[in-house]
Amino acid sequence: MTAVLPLRTASPAPTRRPLRTALWRVAEAVVHPLLPSDYLDLVAPLRAGADLRARVVSVTPETRDAATVVLRPGRAWRGHVPGQYIRIGVDVDGVRNWRAYSLTSRTDAPDGLLSITVKAIPEGKVSNHVVRALQPGTLVHLDQATGDFTLGEQAPARALFVTAGSGITPVMGMLRNHLHELRDVVLVHSAPTRDDVVFGAQLRAWAQDGRLRLVERHTDTDGILAPADLDELVPDWRFREAWACGPTGLLDAFEDAYAEAGLSERLHTERFRPVVIAEGEGGTVAFGRQGTVVEADGATPILDAGEEAGVLMPSGCRMGICFGCVVPLKQGAVRDLRNGELTVASEGDGVRIQTCVSAAAGECEIDL
Template sequence: MTTTVRRPPAKVSVRDRLLRFAETVTTPLLPEDYLDLVAPLRSGAALRGRIVAVTPETRDAATLTIRPGRDWRGHRPGQYVRLGVDVDGVRQWRAYSMTSPPGRRDGLISVTVKAIPDGKVSNHLVRRTRPGTLVQLDQAQGDFVLPDPAPERILFLTAGSGVTPVMGMLRAGAHARSDVVVVHSAPTPADMVFGAELRELAEQGAIRLVERHTDTAGVLGVDELAGLVPDHLERQTWACGPIGMLDAVEEHWRSADAADRLHPERFRPTVISPGAGGTVTFARSGLSVRADGATPILDAGEAAGALMPSGCRMGICYGCVLPLRQGAVRDLRTGEITTAVPGDGVLIQTCVSAAAGTCDIDL
């Protein structure tokens, strides 16, 4: 005689049943897609932040105060964070220094953005962004930070928006542990980002501040530093500013055999000069092709033997999107130029983008 033993059905939790039901009624989207709408900062979601305030600093700079998602791991003073922001329907990534001290009680962080001429993202953030806007975030990174313990004597040498990482260090108490001199260049007193806060610290005796107003006094030359800060080569120096300034500073410290005491920060070592056509390199494929300014990168890549992703010819849009690691492309529909340097995270549609100079595509 054969006895059949029937196993009791596995217990399914109420939560699992609800999730299965949700998946059924939300197909082809997943419940997570709807959760992103109502709880975009939740743990486990793609890291985002919500802008809670936009505070003008100067006529062309503003501080964005952001509530980061729950998976934000914090930062060290002087580090930067990459922000992803949608501008005219295209997600653009840019790196900005943290200007808030770590571990604020309210959990908020801040970056300060200076609008640059023809800067699509910086002008959007400074002039058009409103509280409530969601931005994408990466975790903080960068080694433009003070060691622990901090040096006894510090020189912060900055110009323009180069003062932003230094402000993060000062707000975290760098001047409480060291003898700090800040030498900062700006066109006018009104153009000095954080000018009032830095002057207040100087009045309190917390730092020594040297302001250089370039509209009237001209660009600060490295040969003038000896008169302004006689012991500048003996101090551990953190320098951040335009490329020309950093080049001169590095040469000055190197010629004085003091390069080990200089810590420069360079955000954009590469200058992109758009043109008509150029060499397109598909980095991972090891292929390069010369393309004119009228041929879509999709067609140029296929002609060179690259396995280009695409659904365009089947009516599937955005199947051809690839990261532009570096270079410039022109939108064949509008003529608009998009540029990128490493770290920007710019995505392009290769079917409607042509080379506007040398391009490096992540494929």
């Protein structure tokens, strides 16, 4: 009789996760107060799983005070819709400043590159640095694209764009991606002189080819563009879907005019806001949703300052869980206690910070 032996099943391979976790904790202990990922960032800053960053590929002048910056984003980049903007974090004199700029690139670029176009403004620390000093190869921090100043799902039969200064940038993003879908386009653009028109050569080439009608208003000679001018410049403006972007005064005037005409639903606007942040050593920390404001010195982590004031602070630090204390900085400035770097945000930015290693550097507001 032939004996039938039971089949042997292979023992499951031991999981490597506990070993990997143990090694990671050893690495954390060795490099404390930094994290192992801080060192990985030096080698592969655009890798999957890293904080979203981009590397500057080129900086090309558009006018005397505007330049287009081409960026190679990290692997976490999720793409954008034409007309949206991104926030970039740029280090200027040891201070990380976040600013929002419209995307001006095509969404289907085969090389995966992005572009923003920045206009230097008087006393603008970040915009002047970007236009005049930012170098190819520089790493900048990046947020995912956002914003609803877009064409929407269906292209309008007749479109009107009203822009002034750098307000042309989100519209250029739309035109580069959607102009082939638009059959009847009028662009009214205002700038001090002909040479100050950002993307002037491209816009005039499209106009010459009959792809759009371009109306340039040079304020040094023609005066400030007003809603009443549309009756002469674009007589059928009331029947067009309209997008406007530019200085606050221009947008206020056009919103009032469209409201008076009963056409508010036809006008879409995008507002650029100035950024003024007062930096210091220590300051007030406002926990917006909990309605608590505390004074904190420049050496006390916001996590500790909040807990001492009775604020319910998210945290996993004491259990060995990193990044459990990460919350949005709505506005203001904080200093990283590990390296002294400042992070600056303006209202609505929602830049995420670690409260266990961040201290107030002036007035700031936390979204808690």
